[in-house]
């Protein structure tokens with residue numbers, strides 16, 4: 001019996017997509033997956049002013065949200081922080097009657113300057129899962145199921161990896177649309 005189909009929203013947050021290699025390739029892959037809506041925040045709001053009601057309506061219309069972004073100073077690009085601050089409102093996403101996101105799921109797709117597997121080793125003290133805890137905590141606070149992260153990055157020969165990463169990401173999104181989340185989904 002086919003699994004129920006989920007509506008998946010990919011929120012792509014990259015301030016310089018025209019110069020991007022990883023997120024640009026991942027975005028092209030995401031665009032081709034049936035059931036996925038790709039929404040580019042910096043494209044939608046070049047002046048940085050977020051249309052909160054429109055963003056909330058988008059969230060309501062989807063079952064799974066994927067935040068896709070490059071790691072900036074072990075954190076998110078500034079417009080994603082603004083989006084979190086302004087869209088996830090008290091009384092809507094949390095607090096009294098704030099149950100709009102209850103039962104939805106959150107997944108992260110992160111690009112990094114080097115190999116994600118180096119996080120937690122060598123000079124990088126913390127694992128990516130540890131660094132991403134604020135987003136995990138925020139998801140849980142809003143009653144969302146946290147589906148962990150997938151990360152792509154390499155210090156050398158990035159171009160040589162792009163098609164594999166794009167294919168891998170497309171498969172992950174396809175699994176999310178199918179509602180088919182394997183136990184080892186958290187890692188790549």
Ligand SMILES: Cc1cc2nc3c(=O)[nH]c(=O)nc-3n(C[C@H](O)[C@H](O)[C@H](O)COP(=O)(O)O)c2cc1C
Pocket residue numbers: 014019020021022023024069070071072073074075111112113114
């Ligand atoms: C302001 C800034 C801060 C960055 N901080 C980090 C960081 O903390 N950790 C990291 O691995 N890479 C960091 N990078 C590198 C980017 O994450 C990396 O270039 C990007 O993920 C590559 O994806 P793209 O090809 O889509 O741009 C930073 C880059 C910039 C411009």
